[in-house]
Amino acid sequence: DQQVKQNSPSLSVQEGRISILNCDYTNSMFDYFLWYKKYPAEGPTFLISISSIKDKNEDGRFTVFLNKSAKHLSLHIVPSQPGDSAVYFCAASAAGGKLIFGQGTELSVKP
Amino acid sequence: GAVVSQHPSWVICKSGTSVKIECRSLDFQATTMFWYRQFPKQSLMLMATSNEGSKATYEQGVEKDKFLINHASLTLSTLTVTSAHPEDSSFYICSANRGQETQYFGPGTRLLVL
Numbered sequence: 001d002q003q004v005k006q007n008s009p010s011l012s013v014q015e016g017r018i019s020i021l022n023c024d025y026t027n028s029m030f031d032y033f034l035w036y037k038k039y040p041a042e043g044p045t046f047l048i049s050i051s052s053i054k055d056k057n058e059d060g061r062f063t064v065f066l067n068k069s070a071k072h073l074s075l076h077i078v079p080s081q082p083g084d085s086a087v088y089f090c091a092a093s094a095a096g097g098k099l100i101f102g103q104g105t106e107l108s109v110k111p
Numbered sequence: 112g113a114v115v116s117q118h119p120s121w122v123i124c125k126s127g128t129s130v131k132i133e134c135r136s137l138d139f140q141a142t143t144m145f146w147y148r149q150f151p152k153q154s155l156m157l158m159a160t161s162n163e164g165s166k167a168t169y170e171q172g173v174e175k176d177k178f179l180i181n182h183a184s185l186t187l188s189t190l191t192v193t194s195a196h197p198e199d200s201s202f203y204i205c206s207a208n209r210g211q212e213t214q215y216f217g218p219g220t221r222l223l224v225l
Contacts, residue, residue, distance in 0.1 A: 032212045043117075043204050043216035044155070051212060089154065096168075097143055097208045101154045 003027050004092050006102035015111050019077040023090035023102050026071060030092040034099065035064060035075045037086045044089060080109045114138055115207050117217035124195055125225055131191045132220045134205030140185035141207035149202045161188040195224040
């Protein structure tokens with residue numbers, strides 16, 4: 001069963017607008033969540049994380065929101081830039097620090 | 112920022128040979144490292160957790176005799192794909208935790224078994 005889901009395989013946004021990437025999870029025992037940006041044939045690049053005891057974390061253009069009751073988190077990128085175009089993965093941290101990844105969402109930011 | 116390196120970045124080998132991939136944390140010590148693999152157009156799948164000074168913990172369905180993991184020091188973990196076959200061709204990525212709530216990934220190793 002898929003414990004972490006990203007239901008949108010792709011997202012297209014105009015430059016300067018907001019990008020909202022969504023992620024749902026099923027296990028309420030995850031202790032923190034992370035977002036990664038990835039290009040083909042490269043390792044994921046860490047963007048931002050959030051503890052399960054918080055509901056928001058912000059770092060520059062990136063903000064992650066966590067709604068524990070809905071088991072949902074989202075990554076907001078404002079303003080979006082063409083260089084943000086990549087595949088974005090959300091991940092949840094399980095016991096021992098291992099990560100469970102969603103399927104990824106391919107973001108395309110158009111000039 | 113934290114850096115995790117992998118070597119080699121790509122390798123081509125003949126079927127039946129063994130391939131070793133190294134993962135190093137360059138500016139921090141990591142008692143635990145993780146090994147993932149990714150098939151084209153798919154997500155990252157955790158293979159095993161590498162523990163410094165003890166045996167690795169493998170995920171269900173991962174053959175421990177096929178994928179040998181050695182975590183010899185606080186900055187180095189190795190993954191050896193033994194008797195590699197074409198179906199082992201994949202993108203292998205390691206990662207390491209640095210403190211709470213951050214896990215950094217290496218650049219990955221692309222393995223092609225002919």
